[in-house]
Amino acid sequence: MVGLNHYLVLSTILFCIGIFGVLTRRNAIGILMSIELMFNAVNINFVAFSKFVTPTDFVGQIFAIFVITIAAAEATVGLAIVLLIYRNFKGINVDNINIMKW
């Protein structure tokens, strides 16, 4: 029987992979993909708690829907910014983008 802890461990592993991607990627699109992985880990957590702790109302699943919506908005705006950066810097490696450092 797959219990709550299995889902939590799965989402922890997924979240850590996402954090690792955010820390080590040089490509801005890769960083956005890692952020999507982290959103998915959080969603697994929400749905797992909704199934195992409050199975009669669907609050966790509704919150997961809101998270998916915000993730879509974030991906849109993030990719627009990436395109703008590409146009200005002729590249999207984030370690070349340092005009806000002093």
Next chain:
Amino acid sequence: MVVSLKNIFHCALFLVLCFFGIAGVYILLSAEFLAAVQVLIYVGAITILMIFAIMLTAKLYNAKIRQSNEQIFPGLIIVAALLVATIFTLSRTAWKLSYEVAEVQSTVGIGKLLLTKYVLPFEVVSVVLLTALIGAIIIARRE
């Protein structure tokens, strides 16, 4: 795979695979509506958006460019520490489990709740989506 491959395009394809797997997890958790939403939005929309962005920023997805920076080993250490700490904590926590069975299907329940109790966040989220859409167009527009 998503975070370690050299070719960013292959990463996007593995991201699709990962999203399908997560949709399977939702089905296992008896959240069929969320599984459908996951496939539609993540696989159908977000990944296509990513692939569009990769194509538009072409010449970068040849495999010769080093894709990761020099923070790999500190990153690995930090992430491993976080993983161990989190799993240790959640294996020692006693959750208040409940074994009742929902009397309605998850899609029915979500639909009813979204249009009664949670109608205000629902509308706010749609406004946020519209704002993001307009903002993305304005940001990416050529002057």
